[in-house]
């Protein structure tokens with residue numbers, strides 16, 4: 001059983017060498033009937049920025065540190081190879097939290113979602129049909145409470161969540177601008193995902209000017225993925241009664257001392273509503289989500305770009321690549337295809 005293990009807790013920017021590949025001897029693929037456990041063969045693993053929180057000994061109960069010496073965990077898609085849990089049988093496909101290894105003993109199989117629709121790529125259950133999809137759906141429709149014709153800005157816009165937020169917002173009838181870290185990503189936003197406009201924040205350093213140019217009338221909805229200086233630049237550009245979905249703040253995750261945000265007075269004067277969200281609060285509504293999003297995927301109304309790394313040995317590089325923007329689209333790791 002090949003596994004990805006965290007070597008030591010991470011300070012600053014995570015590196016490939018913070019993890020190592022371990023090969024254990026042969027493992028038993030048997031569980032007792034009635035044990036309420038299952039063994040899954042991992043097929044696709046999801047690289048998600050929140051995993052950085054778990055690589056550090058922090059005090060946030062939502063993100064307990066990975067135990068050193070054990071495989072790290074994350075969302076993934078797998079196939080049940082042995083089941084002692086009545087709701088799942090051998091051969092079933094599932095998505096949920098699993099280990100970064102070839103086979104994982106799942107002790108809480110009730111947390112897994114059974115995959116019934118297999119006419120779409122299975123890897124989508126790490127992205128558009130999995131955790132990032134639920135995040136987008138809840139964040140955009142519920143937290144942003146959009147109205148047709150509103151002005152929407154998305155940072156880290158080409159990634160797992162951002163590309164979807166933009167497409168949902170366009171389908172809803174909003175004006176959408178995104179920022180991303182390369183010309184290739186900016187092109188993708190405009191040509192593939194249909195954003196009205198996009199800019200490269202690594203080239204346009206004056207974020208305030210970049211936003212004023214694209215939103216002379218101001219921003220109604222900001223889907224926040226970056227935090228820090230970007231958030232500070234957005235606040236004065238918000239319109240009265242604007243909404244901010246605080247989904248992530250990736251520019252801050254590797255800093256020992258997070259940057260200050262100075263323009264908070266705008267929240268008062270413009271009556272801005274800022275609300276955080278965590279995907280798993282919405283997992284109980286997964287069936288409802290799937291009913292809405294799956295048809296859009298099937299009909300091609302929403303497209304999804306993935307960046308696929310082949311093999312568990314390439315998983316550490318894929319994961320740390322999120323923090324330099326190496327990924328173009330949703331970062332997935334293929335462990336096995338069936």
Ligand code: NDP
Nearest residue numbers: 049159160161180181225247248249250251277278279325
């Ligand atoms: P992405 O697929 O967008 O990958 C991360 C991207 O972030 C990189 O490709 C890079 O793109 C950008 N990035 C990295 N470092 C920085 C930086 N210092 N400043 C600005 N941009 C940076 O990831 P996701 O779509 O999965 O996640 C996006 C955000 O949403 C993250 O903040 C994440 O934590 C959050 N999230 C929150 C969830 C929740 O439940 N609240 C669920 C899922 C995600 P670029 O080249 O454009 O810089």
